[in-house]
């Protein structure tokens with residue numbers, strides 16, 4: 001009855017855990033939620049005020065499908081300032097979250113029979129979006145011991161005549177790793193030589209905790225920029241996940257084609273959210289700096305505390321707000337580990353299986369220090385008792 005297209009799509013692996021956590025909460029259990037995929041901060045006030053003004057001024061109608069000209073200009077200005085990459089406003093398309101940007105780019109770049117390279121561990125939605133475009137995801141494994149950098153030899157081995165493009169995600173969900181300039185340059189040169197496209201998901205690029213930041217592949221290897229589409233958005237950097245504003249920036253023909261797809265699907269992202277996004281991108285960026293500072297404090301607290309727990313190891317996150325923890329020494333698979341931790345200690349994490357790694361679990365530090373402390377105390381007790 002249902003199409004093959006949708007039957008090939010896996011249900012979200014996190015839904016089961018979220019449902020179980022909700023059920024326990026409803027029973028009055030004090031669940032510590034370290035599973036969140038969004039900042040726990042409130043959206044900064046100037047952004048909210050811009051949205052309120054938009055409503056009061058009656059700015060509540062359709063806008064151009066791929067966004068307001070002033071929003072595209074604000075995006076181009078931020079890309080130049082923050083990422084050091086130059087795009088004309090017409091090379092930018094605004095979407096309903098970064099998710100829609102990724103989905104639309106894949107729809108216009110790949111088709112049946114194509115292969116798409118995905119470094120693993122990967123964000124859960126990439127393989128499903130690739131399959132929805134009729135193509136096949138091909139994993140390129142990275143290693144914690146190498147800081148989850150791309151391995152050129154593995155990359156070379158993964159490429160076939162059917163390979164069409166590669167997705168990069170730095171800083172990464174779920175590892176928090178940042179791809180170094182040298183690694184990016186080496187990979188970019190190889191991809192360029194093979195005539196491949198790059199989709200660079202930079203949604204966490206503002207959330208970085210150490211010197212050096214998170215370089216953009218389009219900046220590192222400008223020659224590849226003609227075949228690179230950058231994806232970003234306001235969700236994570238401005239605590240605006242519910243507003244649904246993301247964007248892509250890339251070669252005009254790709255951006256125009258993605259816009260045509262959007263014309264016949266969702267049309268424009270909400271007019272009010274677009275006004276809010278203009279405010280976010282053009283305001284004094286101090287609220288972002290404050291959030292980054294707080295995330296850094298939590299990251300430092302988390303890694304210090306995790307280091308004291310036996311039988312687990314982890315990669316110290318350099319960006320985003322996730323820590324990927326190796327639980328293989330406990331003898332449990334990631335789903336069993338997460339389910340037992342939730343049922344026995346009421347702490348919610350995300351199983352690594354959904355990211356392609358059943359040996360790991362993902363902890364989010366988009367939670368206050370006290371919540372982290374309580375969650376880690378319980379995690380330690382749980383692991384010691386295993």
Ligand SMILES: Cc1ncc(COP(=O)(O)O)c(C=O)c1O
Pocket residue numbers: 037096097098099100123169172173201203233234235241245246
């Ligand atoms: C790596 C990655 N890309 C894209 C997204 C989607 O962001 P948005 O909420 O803007 O659609 C997420 C959200 O979790 C993410 O982790």
